[in-house]
Amino acid sequence: MLKRQLGPCVTFFPQPATLVATQDDDGKVNLMMASWVGIVSKTPPTIAVSLHHGRKTYANIMATGTFSVNLVPTSLAVAADACGLISGQEVDKCQLTGLTTVAAERTGAPLVEDSPLNVECRLVREVELGDYRLVMGEIVEIHAAEAAFDATGKIHAEVFDPLVYLGGIREYRSLGGRVAEAYKSGLELLPKK
Ligand SMILES: Cc1cc2nc3c(=O)[nH]c(=O)nc-3n(C[C@H](O)[C@H](O)[C@H](O)COP(=O)(O)O)c2cc1C
Numbered sequence: 001m002l003k004r005q006l007g008p009c010v011t012f013f014p015q016p017a018t019l020v021a022t023q024d025d026d027g028k029v030n031l032m033m034a035s036w037v038g039i040v041s042k043t044p045p046t047i048a049v050s051l052h053h054g055r056k057t058y059a060n061i062m063a064t065g066t067f068s069v070n071l072v073p074t075s076l077a078v079a080a081d082a083c084g085l086i087s088g089q090e091v092d093k094c095q096l097t098g099l100t101t102v103a104a105e106r107t108g109a110p111l112v113e114d115s116p117l118n119v120e121c122r123l124v125r126e127v128e129l130g131d132y133r134l135v136m137g138e139i140v141e142i143h144a145a146e147a148a149f150d151a152t153g154k155i156h157a158e159v160f161d162p163l164v165y166l167g168g169i170r171e172y173r174s175l176g177g178r179v180a181e182a183y184k185s186g187l188e189l190l191p192k193k
Contacts, residue, residue, distance in 0.1 A: 009168075010167060010168070011167060011168030012166065012167060012168035012169060013167055013168075014164055014165070014166055015035035015036065015037070015164070015165045015166075015167055016035060016037055016038075016071070016162060016163075016164065016165070017033065017035055017072040017077070017080055017162070017163035017164065017165045017172060018033070018034050018035065018037050018049075018069050018070060018071060018072060019031050019032065019033060019034070019069075019070040019072055019076075019080055019083055019099075019112050019115065020032045020034045020037075020049055020051075020057050020067055020068070020069055020070075021067065021068045021070060021101055021109065021110040021111065021112055022056075022057050022060035022061055022064065022066075022067045022068075022109070022110070023060060023064060023108075023109075023110055024056075024059070024060050024063055024064070025063050025064070028092075029094055029101050029110045030056050030057060030060055030088035030093060031083045031088070031093045031094060031097070031099060031101075031112065032055060032056070032057040032083055032084065032088070032093075033072075033080050033081060033083045033084030034049050034050075034051070034057075034069070034084075035165040035167065036049065036050035036132075037049050037050075037069060040136065044138055044139075045138065045139035046124065046136055046137065046138060046139060047069055047119055047121060047136070047137050047139055048134050048135065048136045048137075049067075049069060049134075049135050049137070050129065050132045050133070050134050050135070051132060051133050051135055052131055052132055052133075053131060053132070053133055054131075055087070056087050056088035056089050057088070058133060058135070060088075061123055061135055062123075064108075064109075065122060065123045066104075066107040066108060066109040066120075066121065066122055066123065067109055067121050067123070067135075067137060068104065068109045068110060068111050068112070068118050068119060068120050068121060069118075069119040069121065069137070070111065070112040070115035070117065070118050070119070071115050071116060071117035071118075071160055071162055072115065072162070072163045073115065073116055073160065073161045073162065073163065074161050074162075074163050074172075074174045075161070076099070076114060076115070076163070077163050077172050079097035079098070079099055080163070081172070082096060082097055083097060083099075099112055099113075099114055100112075100113045100114065101113060104118075104120045104140075104141065104143075106120065106140050106141055107120055107121070107122055107140055109121065111143055116144065116145035116147075116148060116159060116160050116161075117142070117143070117144050117145065117160055118142070118143040119137075119139055119142055120139070120140045120141040120142070120143065121137025121138060121139055121140060122137060122138045122140050123135065123136070123137055123138075124136050124137060124138045145159055145160070147159050148160060157175075157178075161174065161175070162174075162175060
């Protein structure tokens with residue numbers, strides 16, 4: 001495959017679109033679009049979010065020690081994008097977008113009600129990366145839309161309909177269809193025992 005070198009940049013890497021929900025010391029809720037997000041450990045369950053140190057969201061997490069990461073379904077693309085264009089230092093983004101939150105029982109972190117998947121977190125560690133802070137949260141609870149489960153408990157991904165962000169070309173996309181089964185489809189290439 002012929003390749004073009006793009007230099008040491010962050011251009012083009014598919015990323016999840018999420019809303020990080022936080023609150024300040026006075027309980028005022030803020031929502032921020034974040035795509036530099038990923039699960040980084042299963043044991044203990046941990047998620048990491050990379051935040052510029054100037055974000056209101058970063059200040060809120062440092063103040064309260066809690067936050068939530070909320071999956072953005074395609075239906076919320078415009079509202080979530082707005083949460084990535086202006087700081088909570090300037091506007092109330094819940095009022096701006098009409099998105100609502102509810103306080104999580106265990107941590108008190110705000111959870112976005114309109115999101116089908118809320119990851120409730122408690123801050124455990126941060127790593128300084130230049131202007132950014134890799135903020136790691138212990139996953140205290142996952143709140144998943146009831147509608148995603150069938151009678152046998154199987155999860156149907158279409159209900160989550162996650163928005164995908166393509167950095168560099170600055171496009172939001174939806175997922176295509178199912179391609180193959182993970183942790184299984186590759187077995188056919190493994191040496192036979
Ligand atoms: C698609 C998209 C993804 C973004 N991802 C991040 C991110 O991962 N980390 C970050 O610090 N800022 C990210 N931003 C920028 C913040 O969302 C933006 O600066 C926001 O206004 C900060 O809000 P706050 O000051 O209320 O926390 C992203 C913006 C967009 C539109």
